[in-house]
Amino acid sequence: MKLGYRHIDTAVAYFNEQEVGKAIKDSGIPRDQIWVTSKLWLQDFAYEDAKKAIDLSLEKLGLDYMDLYLIHQPYGKVDEAWKAMEEAQKDGKIRSIGVSNMTPKIWNKFVPNFDVMPSVNQMQFDPYFQQKELRKILAENHVALEAWGPLGQGDKDLFNEPVLKNIAEKYGKDVGQVILRFEHQEGIIVFPKSVHEARIKSNKEIFDFELTSDEMDSIRALDRNGEGRHDPDAPGIKDQLLNAFDVHAE
Ligand SMILES: NC(=O)C1=CN([C@@H]2O[C@H](COP(=O)(O)OP(=O)(O)OC[C@H]3O[C@@H](n4cnc5c(N)ncnc54)[C@H](OP(=O)(O)O)[C@@H]3O)[C@@H](O)[C@H]2O)C=CC1
Numbered sequence: 001m002k003l004g005y006r007h008i009d010t011a012v013a014y015f016n017e018q019e020v021g022k023a024i025k026d027s028g029i030p031r032d033q034i035w036v037t038s039k040l041w042l043q044d045f046a047y048e049d050a051k052k053a054i055d056l057s058l059e060k061l062g063l064d065y066m067d068l069y070l071i072h073q074p075y076g077k078v079d080e081a082w083k084a085m086e087e088a089q090k091d092g093k094i095r096s097i098g099v100s101n102m103t104p105k106i107w108n109k110f111v112p113n114f115d116v117m118p119s120v121n122q123m124q125f126d127p128y129f130q131q132k133e134l135r136k137i138l139a140e141n142h143v144a145l146e147a148w149g150p151l152g153q154g155d156k157d158l159f160n161e162p163v164l165k166n167i168a169e170k171y172g173k174d175v176g177q178v179i180l181r182f183e184h185q186e187g188i189i190v191f192p193k194s195v196h197e198a199r200i201k202s203n204k205e206i207f208d209f210e211l212t213s214d215e216m217d218s219i220r221a222l223d224r225n226g227e228g229r230h231d232p233d234a235p236g237i238k239d240q241l242l243n244a245f246d247v248h249a250e
């Protein structure tokens, strides 16, 4: 936060809400200048469980409200979880409610039943996975796309991509900055992750150059339509995720 970041993306399944809350408090930055997102995990989607989980997230974060709260993985009792989130929003516990990992197929299964339209869908997105079909649906519904994995989670092929390297050289930038600038110009919300101070710093230095429309088109042409990326429609995915993250084991 001392390097200027104000957008925090956490989740029950990251097991770090308490530490995030402490960092926010210790930073001394006014609450209204920080954006805090957390996410409800699969085990807590039943209506009463979801209500308790929202209160527990607030308690762990040490906050009166969260800016954004998401259905982390869209399987099972999504409708019940959403109802609890709509109510928490009415009660002022959450400013905006949204979803994550909703492909067009999953979106069409659940969202038509919601009373409140999600404000965002947080999806994997990078130059190799540009979510073209999903983005049409989101645009029609005025829903923002947040990118998880905006740097392709460090994908080496992506960082060695000649198109990106040539653009980076032209502007005296690195490939990470070109990717993030591309996403920003596409209107996508990004929050890249790094544990290295130099990268944390460079990843936010993207506001002093602008890609031309030809450069934007050349990056758009890199799309591989999900190849090698996480597939939320894959059979058995719910059980895999439940096995990977047991949020009640703490
Ligand atoms: N809703 C969901 O299901 C999901 C949400 N998320 C959220 O999205 C956030 C970002 O996504 P994440 O999965 O971390 O992926 P990112 O695309 O942000 O990539 C992070 C990886 O890229 C490396 N990296 C960062 N900056 C650079 C750079 N400038 N040059 C080269 N490599 C770099 C990092 O390594 P190093 O740290 O060593 O620098 C790390 O290995 C997460 O922190 C999480 O909050 C993530 C996954 C799923």
Ligand SMILES: O=C(O)C(=O)[C@@H](O)[C@H](O)C(=O)CO
Residues within 6 Å of the ligand: 011, 072, 073, 230, 241
């Ligand atoms: O990191 C996250 O937020 C997740 O939800 C992960 O489970 C992620 O979706 C994943 O591991 C996909 O392979």
